[in-house]
Amino acid sequence: MRKALVTLAMLMAPGVALAQANQCRLPSVIPRPHVEGPTADEPKRVLPIGYYTLAVSWTPQYCKTARGGARDAFQCGSGNRFGFTLHGLWPDGYGKEWPQYCKPAGVLPRRIVRDHLCATPSVQLIQHEWVKHGTCMPTTPTKFFALSRRLYHALRYPDMAALARREVISAQDFRQAFAAANKGMVADGLRLNLTREGALSEVWVCMDKRYRYIACPPQQGGVRDRARVTIELPA
Secondary structure, eight states, X not given: OOSSOOOOTTOOSTTGXXXXXXXXXXXXXXXXXXXXXXXXXXXXXXXXXXXXXXXXXXXXXXXHHOOOSHHXXXXXXXXXXXXXXXXXXXXXXXXXXXXBOOSOOOOOOHHHHHHHTTTXXXXXXXXXXXXXXXXXXSSOHHHHHHHHHHHHHHOOOOOHHHHHHSSOOXXXXXXXXXXHTSTTOOGGGEEEEEOTTSBEEXXXXXXXXXXXXXXXXXXXXXXXXXXXXXXXXXO
């Protein structure tokens, strides 16, 4: 696997340079993740899958408040200037609970981590996403992460710099702009997560069991339509 440049070819729309990194330089040494599993607070739940959530994180905001250190070095200090990164593909249930930690899983092979690191720039988060979410789908780690990347790379983004310059932008305004950039997506098919100060941290995209965009079920949560949103831009 090349450790130099990984090009994301789908970044053609205006402003997208602020939404995904157009190149990703992998570190020369990739650390080994540690094994995770269910806990008393995060128990194993084997439930039917009702729909999916594709979650993407806004790196400029994450890195503004990250504690730093080795865990955040690649995402926040490598010079790659990440924008939206892939948090994960999550199977959701039919009600307020979702399947998680369905099967035990060991440490992911280094090759899988390397292949996925430019989409999800955290070794331990990659391990976590497979153990917590991927094990609840009838798939393998290789196929799970390939599907996650395909859905992630298919996303288009609004001009984040233009949105950040607006004097006022609501959650509904942002969802409408995001949906307008993606064919078949509707504003009600998105949920936003904000910091306590109202800064954008994550966007959740709702999908049916065939990975088509849908309106989010009521239990999906997210901030209210009128919530005021601020957007941190890359330094």
